[in-house]
Amino acid sequence: MKNSYFHPDDLRKFGNITEFQEEMGNKFFDWYGEVFKEGALTKKEKCLIALAVAHAISCPYCMDAYTNNSLAEGADETEMMEAIHVAAAIKGGATLVNSVMMMNQVKEKLM
């Protein structure tokens, strides 16, 4: 084992996941390719969503890949940062909206 968990070079090896389970791996990559094709959403829009999700789930490989892909599809710096703000706002909101439960409980328990 290498002496740290994440290696930038490992991103290039993503395709190798088929080595241990070929059929499922191939199905995943076929589906993945289909998802990122131009559809009702443009490739750029999909890249920006992926970039935001990458940050929300703290996946460094995904952040690396979708920073590159967003640039390639023509996204500018402001669009990329706004997408991440959307992810951050939802994560922040998700934390805060649970406080309603805390408040309910507090109100129930306090005299």
Added chain:
Amino acid sequence: MSVKQKTKSLKARESVLSSPFFQLEVLSGQQVSDQIFQPFEVKTGSAIRPVTPEILQINIGKLCNQSCAHCHVDAGPDRKQENMSQETLEKLLDLIDAHPFTTIDITGGAPEMNPHFRWFVEACRTRKVQIINRCNLTIITSNRKYQDLPEFFAANKVHIVASLPYFSKTRTDNQRGEGVFDASIAGLKMLNTVGYGVENSALKLDLVYNPAGTFLPGDQLGLEKEFKDKLWRLHQVTFNKLLTITNLPISRFLDHLLSNGQYDSYMQTLIDAFNPATLDGLMCRNTISVSWDGYLYDCDFNQMLDLKVDSISNHIDHFDIATLMSRKIVTNQHCYGCTAGAGSSCGGEIVK
């Protein structure tokens, strides 16, 4: 409108990279890289062969009013020596008359700065060929003597292929020099005014997009929509097609990669994206590239690396089409740039 120079030419800086020999040493992995990348000719498996040349691409000179950070020509205001003479241009007209070229693709530098440019364009006009001029846009407003270029282009039905790396000022100016974006928009508006790039006009205005950094261009059609939308909404500018071109690791872009420690990762990106489907459509197969001093090359990039055609017919003074047709295209590691992803050529991406 004035633009500030982004950099100086490698030649003016007396950089070792101004030597094509040194650039080839870098590309062969003998100077800077710990990694040995698979040779391009091993990757392709067989030699690339030419087809009948349709495009005569003429690099009319290295003189330019800009010094862009990525320029593969190492062009700039200091490159006054390397400019094509009228005598050489006259020989090229004889070549055009004797061969079935369909397109004369004039590039530079800023081609318009060659003193014989207008004469040559008018001479081509009397022949049945399409004329392409690769225009940097800022030349139009750089000096009063160039301000009538849009009318000149229109009168001679020149197809304009203009450089614009991005639709924002910051990214454009970071690559091409402060003031370039504003001057480019002014140039585009002047071209639109005389009918270039507008609906139902025969005057074609295409834009060339190359990434303003170390990433590959994305989907050409998607980027074209993005450019059209942004340029119209923000600047009321229109154009016909967007052509995406990959930055090749030579000259000033190679200097940028080496200076920023990104050479290995960029080469790896190009190699990982190698797409064999691009090989048939490579521009080197149907193009003959001519340098300011009349030598022949498979493409403008090979020209800058001084990799002449692999043929005894390697100068316009002994141009022989049959001999040239039997040659192999000269390739090296920079060719990975044209085969990455959807491919790259002077006409944009190669495979859809």
